[in-house]
Ligand SMILES: Cc1ncc(COP(=O)(O)O)c(C=O)c1O
């Protein structure tokens with residue numbers, strides 16, 4: 116290791132699933148059939164109208180930098196989306212188009228987090244969170260959560276763990292890996308608590324479109340004093356386009372704009388033009404079909420995993436993940452995942468990619484593959500478990 | 504200002520040119536003809552073969568995340584480009600595809616720079632540099648340069664200003680705003696000096712394709728122990744596509760890959776596929792025509808500005824900028840730029856966007872517009888100067 120490596124870079128942990136992916140690739144190269152249930156992106160293609168809008172823009176040849184905050188008409192459409200979907204009014208000046216939710220995290224934490232300041236977040240959670248915090252030399256303070264709070268932080272937890280070094284709270288609903296929504300009342304309490312404590316509230320709403328029973332609630336319903344992170348990646352089927360958005364409190368507009376100008380210049384132009392078509396009624400209708408398909412898959416997988424003896428304390432509400440307790444079969448879910456891949460060619464993500472809270476007893480199954488493939492995966496899983 | 508704003512965000516200075524741009528927009532809305540000589544991107548469209556490669560990819564609909572380090576075939580092509588253009592061998596594992604040179608800066612500084620560490624760089628230089636450094640809570644230590652060293656740092660300066668807090672040195676050649684190249688010998692000495700001091704050497708080579716007399720030298724010719732930042736934005740005419748690259752020393756490969764996975768996930772997929780066509784012989788031939796046109800423009804503008812009484816101590820070698828001394832006309836180049844815009848509708852960038860070294864005596868003229876338009880601009884500039 117080079118002594119010139121920044122301290123933060125030394126502390127970034129690898130994704131364990133990468134080790135599985137490497138092995139999966141080798142096995143595939145040997146001709147083995149691998150069922151991928153570790154993948155965090157929709158298997159659907161980008162909806163045609165979005166794709167065509169992107170192509171139309173490219174054909175002009177005028178693929179120049181856009182304003183740093185994004186195309187004005189896209190910011191307007193996003194504001195309109197909040198009016199229609201959530202009956203919430205957001206000044207479009209507060210909306211920044213970013214290179215994915217990833218870019219939104221960079222901006223939101225870049226304008227707020229000082230070195231040594233702490234953010235509170237749930238364990239388990241999206242593994243990049245702590246590394247975004249580390250990027251700015253802050254500290255991720257993860258708090259264990261369980262089914263009792265739908266794997267989401269509560270206001271009581273926030274109050275209890277708040278210290279003078281705490282900068283704020285980051286939640287994601289539906290959560291990756293658990294797929295659980297935070298209840299509207301729980302979210303409201305959390306937002307109000309953080310506001311009262313004078314902290315920053317960051318709400319990752321990237322899986323909002325993908326909920327199956329209840330309705331997802333945006334943090335903006337309870338306060339304008341929140342950072343909302345969202346993206347065209349998941350619900351809109353645009354992962355590879357790298358386009359998302361960030362909504363900031365009024366007082367942060369100028370700083371966010373300056374930071375965006377400096378570190379991104381702008382988000383990819385054709386991706387922004389393509390995203391303009393994401394809110395067309397036609398496209399939204401198609402996305403609703405896909406959502407229904409994801410719901411069928413969730414129901415299938417939920418039942419199948421329970422039947423095999425996995426424990427799933429609450430049925431996930433959204434995203435495309437089931438976080439299943441496998442303690443009936445193993446005390447080392449990473450080894451279990453490696454063995455399952457080796458023996459049966461089924462790839463899943465080990466709990467330890469999402470934290471340390473009971474991580475060795477959990478596996479994340481992504482239903483980003485068809486029910487037909489999942490039927491085969493479940494047969495293989497059954498054989499794997501019952502042969503042991 | 505919100506007390507929750509991070510310290511770094513409070514310190515990021517705005518681009519002064521933004522004020523000019525806002526005013527230019529207002530004037531344009533009033534029907535006034537504005538000649539834009541402040542714009543840092545080519546006026547040419549993206550070459551057709553690149554555009555078509557992007558469209559082909561989009562049409563598949565499979566716009567999924569790529570590996571974090573980029574498409575393997577693009578990394579291979581970039582390695583091949585180094586073999587052909589510079590006769591330098593670069594292991595493709597050291598090459599990371601990024602969202603523009605901007606993304607390359609994020610990665611390079613993210614994996615190396617600790618809070619409070621200093622980087623040495625020239626004043627004047629690209630304004631985002633200090634803000635990238637600030638993002639990681641490091642310190643930009645700018646050293647005044649002048650025509651004697653072609654506006655580039657020398658080994659002697661580096662040695663003189665090196666302290667125990669110095670992490671490394673950042674150079675850009677050709678420079679933005681001066682357009683001057685660092686000589687091969689000067690670059691070699693600088694690289695060897697930084698290596699001997701145990702620091703990091705960052706070489707921004709984004710304007711390499713756009714040089715008109717001499718040949719540009721990559722820092723990789725003198726050491727593998729350097730960070731090279733480059734992009735498809737300028738020479739390849741792909742600003743809005745947001746695709747560039749970073750080359751890291753061997754020892755930084757793992758850390759860079761982990762950081763890229765976490766903060767970007769990946770660079771836009773279709774932009775990467777499009778960039779695959781950037782090295783086609785056809786495309787390169789077309790880009791050479793454009794380079795010749797930029798050369799004609801440089802020659803025209805250089806002569807015209809000298810004729811008007813601006814001082815340009817050395818003829819710029821590349822990029823599409825001329826950094827002209829206007830002390831014959833004003834001691835406040837920013838006010839001069841504002842007045843010129845107001846009176847004559849010519850937009851240029853004030854020196855103070857690039858540093859503090861004699862900044863009030865300089866203006867940056869970008870020749871990203873046609874000679875026909877520049878002829879009109881020079882007539883207006885003449886009238887502006889001689890009416891006063
Ligand atoms: C919870 C969560 N937030 C943010 C992201 C970042 O996605 P993107 O940058 O593609 O918008 C992901 C991607 O997997 C995620 O799962």
Ligand SMILES: Cc1ncc(COP(=O)(O)O)c(C=O)c1O
Nearest residue numbers: 543603604605629679734736747
């Ligand atoms: C010197 C220099 N470096 C880097 C960049 C960043 O360009 P991009 O992110 O589009 O590759 C620019 C853009 O103007 C520049 O002038």
